[in-house]
Amino acid sequence: MLGAGIAGLTATRALAGAGLSVRLHEARDRVGGRLLSVTHDGCTVDLGASWFWPNEPLVQKLASELGVSTFQQALGGDAMFEADHRGAHRMEGNPLDTVSGRFAQGAQALAIRLAERLPEGVLRLHDPVTRVHVNDGAVTVEAASGVTTARHVVVAIPPALAVEAITFSPELPAEVRTLAERTAVWMGDIVKAVAVFDKPYWRDVGLAGAAVSHRGPFREVHDHSGPGGSPAALLGFAAAAPFDGVSPERIGAAFADQLRRLFGAASATPRHIHVTDWSAERYTSPRAVSPRAATTSYGHPLYQRATAGRIHWASTETSAQNAGHIEGALWAGQQAARAVLDAIGATQAT
Ligand SMILES: Cc1cc2nc3c(=O)[nH]c(=O)nc-3n(C[C@H](O)[C@H](O)[C@H](O)COP(=O)(O)OP(=O)(O)OC[C@H]3O[C@@H](n4cnc5c(N)ncnc54)[C@H](O)[C@@H]3O)c2cc1C
Incomplete structure (x- = not known):
């Protein structure tokens, strides 16, 4: 299994639960991939995914199974709108x-708790995979920790990143490679910033903590407070390209400046600002993004069947349902595990 994001963890759990011997290689020193929750001064916020929606049963079932409590996103109040330099209005x-x-303990809790439940020795952190070789009867996976031979491999990594960072031999069929290169990494071109405050002061004046800004650099702002408004926080999304080479501190300062414009002087003094530029994350976004990368290839039929009979695709981008979301990653992970089990069952039957 390549990648301990929520898709890879889901597939690993299903395969290990079916009694197979599984090895899960994760490049980072943590699980969760695009689920990233950070705690500072006792306040936990999400720098990756934060929401799930009512039409997403898999994620709700998983949260309940793992004991991750959920609560409703606060929406009440008025929003702010900023068209240009002439100022914001309500x-x-x-x-x-x-x-x-939302997830009370942060979205990454889903991944951490799944990882905790895996059999010992399955998960290898700090273990980027660099090569996948398919031969007649097996797959050989080369990772930092060494070489593993398996019957099947699940690539639970965004396809565009997988084909850039991993050498496949023999080469992937041209149609699969081209598809992967042109499959955009969901939110891979986004900067997310979260500002933490002493209290959700915007609520005192009937504001939702939400804003739409055409001036930017942050285009959307949402209330990101925890249950009951604690911790109090606002999040912003901005396109990453204009911030190329800009330090997180300067991006944070730009966010604070924009919040002051939108919500008034109290926003000038957040207790803390967190920033993640997902385009600069080497284990999320490819360095060379194809100019033709798009989301239209999400869930493509080529991702639903094994390449060379042994390579299965399982990141959220490959999902035929709710692609891009956590829900899609869960669907893709489950689907890949089923495909492996079917293939192994078929082998054993012959
Ligand atoms: C800012 C942001 C906001 C988002 N908001 C939401 C939201 O509110 N709701 C929602 O449903 N979704 C949201 N998403 C999307 C959601 O996070 C993803 O759909 C989901 O987490 C993807 O999971 P995954 O397992 O498919 O991929 P990833 O989480 O990307 O997992 C891939 C894993 O592979 C590892 N890896 C990479 N290269 C290698 C290698 N060579 N060898 C070994 N391991 C490797 C990575 O480190 C990572 O752990 C958001 C994403 C971002 C970035």
Whole structure:
């Protein structure tokens, strides 16, 4: 198994649960991939995914199984709108009002708790995979920790990153390689910033903590407070390209500046600002993003069948349902595990 994001962890759990011997190689020193929750001064916030939606049963079932408590995203109040340099104004109601849920312990808790439940010795952190070789009867995986031989390999890594960072031999069929290169990494071109405050002061004046800004650099702002408003926090999304080479401190300062414009002087003094530029994360985004990368190839039929009979695809981008979301990653992980079990069952039957 390549990648201990939520898709790889899901597939690993299913395969290990079916009694197979599985090895899960993870490049980073942590599990979760694009689920990343950080705690500072006792306040936990999400720098990767944070929401799930009512039409997503897999994620709700997983949270309940793992004892990760959930709560509703706060939406009440008015939003702010900033068209240009002439200043922000208040809009009646909150256009960013889709009902959604959040994870009280942070979204990464899903991945951490899944990893804790894996059999000992399955997960290898700090273990980037660099080569996958398919021969007649097996797959050989080369990782930092050494070489492993297996019957099947699941690539639970965004396809565009996998084909850039991993050498496949023999070469992947041209149609698969081209598809992978052109499959955009979901949110891979985004900067997310979270500012933590003493209290959700915007709520005192009937504001939702939400904003739409055409001036930027942050285009969308949402309330990111925990249950009952604690910790109090606002999050922002910005396109990563304009921040190329800019330090997290300067990005954080730009976010604080914009919050002050949008919500008034109290926002000038957050207790802490966290910033993650996902385009600069070498284990999320490829260095050379194809100019043709798009989301239209998500869940493509080529991702639903094994390449060379032994390479299975399982990141959220490959999912035929809810691709891009945590829900899609869970679906892809389950699907890949089923495909491996089917293939092994077929082998054993012959
Ligand atoms: C800022 C942001 C906000 C988001 N908001 C939401 C949201 O609110 N709701 C929602 O549903 N979704 C959201 N998403 C998307 C969600 O995070 C993803 O759908 C999901 O986490 C993807 O899981 P995955 O396992 O498919 O991929 P990843 O999480 O990307 O996992 C891939 C794993 O592979 C590892 N890896 C990479 N290269 C190698 C290698 N060579 N060898 C070994 N391991 C390797 C990585 O370190 C990583 O752990 C958001 C994403 C971001 C970045």
